[in-house]
Amino acid sequence: MAEKLLLSALVNNHAGVLLRVAGLFSRRGFNISSLTVCETENPKFSRMTIVSEAEPNTFRQIEQQLLKLEDVIKVIRLKDEKYVSSELLLVKVRAENKDRPAVLQTISKYGARVKDIGHLTITSELTGIPSIIDEFVKELEAHTIIELTRSGVTALESGDISINDDID
């Protein structure tokens, strides 16, 4: 049975690194559920958070194959709730006059923020763990979702440890 694998990778911050990682996943037949990447506090590095669905006996293989890429400095597996994670959702929902109060109520129930109001729609933003976002989206489905975009999850280890701990 496939399970969720959450990886955080420190990679060189230059052109083509995303392509190398994505290409590796594709040619080895590993799946990517989501991938987020941006420069870190050190402009030399970017950090990727990768969510994959895989058989648990291939988890190690995925990590090891990633580590073989020259541009990948370090890979850590985030598991057992020893991490904090968050995802950003932007969602545009149909909210004509009669629906508007109900939509706004759902938005406020989840602590989401209204980012834009159109003639017929409301666009809101929610950050949180993916399961909360899933719930929020599900609740909004009672109305009409016009479009939505999710950033994919990004994560850090909890506590005082850091991916940089043994990096020069």
Add this chain to the structure above:
Amino acid sequence: MEKTGAQVILEVLLEQGVNRVFGYPGGTVLNIYDALYEYSDRITHYLSAHEQGAAHAADGYARASGKTGVVIATSGPGATNIVTGIATAYMDSIPVVAITGNVATSLLGRDTFQEIDITGVTMPITKHNFIVKDINDLAPTLREAFRIANTGRKGPVLVDVTKDVTAAKIDFTPKIPAEIPEIKTNDYALESAIPAIKDSKSPMLYIGGGVISSDASQELIKFAEKLDIPVASSMMGLGGFPATHPLYVGLIGMHGVYEANRAAHDCDLLIVAGARFSDRVAGDRLKFAPHAKVVHIDIDPAEMDKNVVSQYHIRGDLKNVLQKLTDKLPKAEHKEWIETINSWKRPIPEQDSTGYVSPKAIIETLDRLTNGDCIIATDVGQHQLWAAQYFKYTFPRQLITSGGLGTMGFGLGASIGAKVACPDKKVVLITGDGSFHMNLNELTTLASYNLPVVVLLFDNRVLGMVRQWQTVFYGKRYSQTDPHRKTDFPKLADAFGINSLSIKKPEDIEPTLKKALEMNAPVLVDCSIAPDESVLPMIPPGGSVKDTIDKMNI
């Protein structure tokens, strides 16, 4: 000292100890070739007929010498022509640095004449690759390319250099090459495997190309002898353990000897040394070595559990791991087990070669006439397996063959590289008419440089290996494997300015081979092989030892 980018490239090559390169000139590497003209007293450039030939030559040079092979090609088609060569080196973990030119930085991304994104193209078939668009990055990038190609599991690295960078000038200071970092042995894993090795009653060693790239032959012999463990080898491992050694069982895998496959199946401990359970060895990876604990030794941790799950993962340099294991383990004896393996011995099935010559007879005669002391390069197909089965390889880097990618057309270029690397060794290319047709243009290179390679052409007029599969699995429907080609190989050799001989009857074998070997000039020997001659035994794909086919139903 002020140097142009092109000069910097050659200076870094010299720094790295490179004095032989293979390649083909073109528009975007004009500056590099102009510098090669100037450096011709220090770097010899071998011009191929086609860039693919140059890439295989650089690969063959690396395989035969243990050094890094270097190939230079121009942008666009020059670069794409080396792709198969790079992939071949990648699959067999051979250190090659490929240098390609690209259009000027200002013209990149505009579909300029002969522009191609070669770093994009070669991303999945290189250990790493670079594009250099700034002269300041040139020398450090090239040095890094050599370091990556030779660190840990070796492999090809491509450096794409834009034309303006090769013309730009910079103050250049030579540097001593960076030391290749040693890969530390996982001692904890090593210790934990020791009781399993000690307790084993019927242990087996399965070796691969890692023995050769780690230069671990001597350590392997000592280990096998002290622990009294029989050795089976993948095709890439041939020569890593002498085939004449009493502990040598033979080639393992699809066309390996029955006793090697049976021993791997029945052993209680399988020590895998620098091998990767390719599907050509472990046809059914879930049923491979079903009774054994598996100790996997490899420099690349990603190989552990990739194909076959092992109980002990010893990451490290094989040379070091085997040394440590030999020191830590007491002497052992496995007489009964070895006798059992011997009782399984089945000679490779004899075939009727009436009217033709037998590949076995040719290869065994070659082995005898050279006292086993020559380098054998091969192409890919039936002849390759016969070369693996019948020649007794006794030293590392003796067999130059495309094991992983299985590149037909590899052999001629590779044999050129091997001869350049080892001018004092006899080099024999064993090829088939199918493979040979792919890149025979490199005969012109053999002739130009008067490289005394003996080309043994196993000429059965069919695409034998595919045809053999059609015989077994496709009801003898010989789709496109009986091409009825009219090529007159002796005439062809003559046209290229190369000597030719032929072996048409069994009694021709010895005198003709003798003559070819003594010629000390490039020579093509056309050998008439029966179209129905097969590679046996054979384990069908996905099968295991119990599915062994010993006889063809022809």
